[in-house]
Amino acid sequence: MRTGEPLPAVEDVLAALGTGLWHWDTATGLVTVDAVAARLLGLPAAQVTLTEAQVRARLHPVDWNEITGVVRLAVAEGTLAEVRIRIMDDHKHVVRVVRSRSKPSFDSVRRAYVLTGTLQEVTDPMPGTPAGRRAVTGDWRRSREAFLLDAGRALAEARSTQEVLRVAANLSMPGFSPDGLAVFGVEGAHLTIIGHHGHEPGADNPFYMPLDTDYPAAEVVRTGRAVYLSSPEQYKARYPLTWPLAQRFGRQSWAFLPLTASGRTMGAWLAAFAYPVAFTPDERSVLTTVARMLAQALSRAGTAESERALSEGLQRTMLPKLGAGIPGMSIAARYVPTGGGLQVGGDWYDVIPLPNGRFAMVIGDVQGHDVRAAGLMGQLRIALRAYSSEGHRPDAVLSRASRFLHGINEADPAELRFATCLYVEVDPVSGVLEVARAGHPDPVIRMADGTVLARPTAGGLPLGIDPDADYPTTRFVLESGETVLICTDGLIETGGHDLESGWQRLRALLEGHKGTQEELADALVQAVHGPSSHHTTGPLADRREDDIAMMLLSREGEGCGCGAESAPPPARRTMLTVAQAEPERVSVARQQLRELLHDWSSPDQVDSAVLLLSEVLTNVLVHTDTDALLLAEVTGGDDGRRIRIEVTDAGDDLPHVRRPGELASSGRGLVLIELLAHTWGVAPRGRGKSIWFELYETEETGAG
Secondary structure: OOOOOOOHHHHHHHHHHOEEEEEEOOOOOOOEEOOOHHHHHHOOOOOEEEEHHHHHHHOHHHHHHHHHHHHOOOOOOOHOOOEEEEOOOOOOOEEEEEEEEOOOOEEEEOOEEEEEEEEEEEEEOOOOHHHHHHHHOOHHHHHHHHHHHHHHHHHHHHOOHHHHHHHHHHHOOOOOOOOOOOOOOOOOEEEEEEEEEEOOOOHHHHEEEEOOOHHHHHHHHHHOOOOOEEHHHHHHHHHOOHHHHHHOOOOOOEEEEEEEEEEEEEEEEEEOOOOOOOHHHHHHHHHHHHHHHHHHHHHEEEEEEHHHHHHHHHHHHHHHHOOOOOOOOEEEOOOEOOOOOOOOOEEEEEEOOOOOOEEEEEEEOOOOOOOOHHHHHHHHOOOHHHHHHOOHHHHHHHHHHHHHHHHHHHHHHHOOOOEEEEEEOOOOOOOOEEEEEOOOOOOOEOOOOEEEEEEEOOOOOOOOOOOOOOOEEEEOOOOOOOOOEEEEEEHHHHOOOOHHHHHHHHHHHHHHOOOHHHHHHHHHHHHHHHHOOOOOOOOOHHHHHEEEEEEEEOOOOOOOOOOOOOOOOEEEEEEEEEOOOOHHHHHHHHHHHHHHHOOOHHHHHHHHHHHHHHHHHHHHHHOOOOOEEEEEEEEOOOEEEEEEEEEOOOOOOOOOOOOOOOOOOOOHHHHHHHOOOOOOEEOOOOOOOEEEEEEEOOOOOOOO
């Protein structure tokens, strides 16, 4: 061509290069191709207008699906759409591979894509060559789909920002894995870095910069469009001012992608490569998909962390500080929120100073795991503090609290809630505990030698159900070296346990623990949730089925684990009242005695002790109109251990040994005591009497 001559027509140039033209409007569903493009599609070499179905019949079905994704990606990024297509003949054999390049646009009025592009035949690269690694193949697609499924699953399971970043750093993309990653965030008008991988320590310092800086990540955040830089020359030419920041890492290619969630660009993701990457449409598609999943995961993690911070702050303001120690006693407490939702629940504990110099321990559980439960918990806790500070007895405190909660329920019948509660008034001088219970689990006593007894207490309905409910009080003594555990049902039942099996799990830990009181509190929580779960969130959250509130009260002495040791108390002791109106408590007394003698060397002696106790208690209920008080005590000495069981009642008639006939229905109680006990007696009291007997630990069943 001579200088000054007009340029040839574009169509002639393209035809000379073997490049065809095509136009596609998705609104009409018609594709127009010129003669060259028609020939490449395996049709007669003439301009023709085809339907989408006719074009699709000439293409490999996998490639047709690929075109749709590439077009959408190109429109979103404002880039060219480039894809390799396998052309099929009538027998479904691949006859050639062509490359299509187009500049798609989206018509928002017609909601259709409009594309004009070129079609050119390419040589199918040999496997193993650099071009072959970039070629679109079925194996590559299968690898990509498997990778995206695994990446999506891993990111969906991440519970915190750090877990999301850890997953992103370990992603191994099919065929082109980056060796450097960074996640940028936005704080006000500045770009910050949330986390990075593959950079030396301190590499995040330079990335705190204004959003209007000529830096790829800042541009991505401003525009919401990805930036691909395939070579250092391209990076330096496009971003000369910030090129020195990237130069020192020695990378060859970079992809900066927007992190978009709910239509808002919340940051940018950098994938840097140590080798040149062409960023083909397939590679861009993979990176874009990962960026979208990463944005969703970061958004979920950020929301969850904000909710946890809110709920933990709310709980901290509602839960008390244990404050200074109580002379002669020590208290440890734990609270673990549930793993779901806002992690706000209705469990609480409290320690309340009383006007009489004593103090009260309160633990409770409002029905539900939501904000309303937490709100009712706060109101109920304040009400209990007010009633306690007025000097009411434990039964009166719970009665008033029940009326208070019932009144709240009446004001909002659509949101009826009840609450369980355990109220313990403690005399730190004598160790006397007065317990009132409203539908709550019983307390548990750990004795100085590690023996564990569930302490049955009288109780009433949960708070808020009946405004006139009564809450009887149970009184017992916490001996030196003993520890009482009170808790909500979350500590017992988490992990698929019921009350019985849950107590057995905790009993084994309580009996075997040798550490301090604080270590025991941690061990109880860890037995349910795993290590340190009372202050850790993350993968263990799925095991948090219910809130947990727990308190340990120890009376100083040998074996309590609270730091102060004194002379050893009687090895074990338990007291229990059996009222005339509660004959079923005889079975409770038998169970208490078996637990007290859990390590007794002779099972026959244990059976004898239980039989004699049952006889004595039954005699009181049958032959008097008074209640029975049981005191069982195990002591040790140079000649071995012995158990003394004493049953006291207010009746005036002293029992005496009789010789009942063969058909007599009574009169055998003292005969059995005389036969099976090593020693026994009847002691008159100022009012009433007590019957006692002792058994010495031996390998034999009789008294000898």
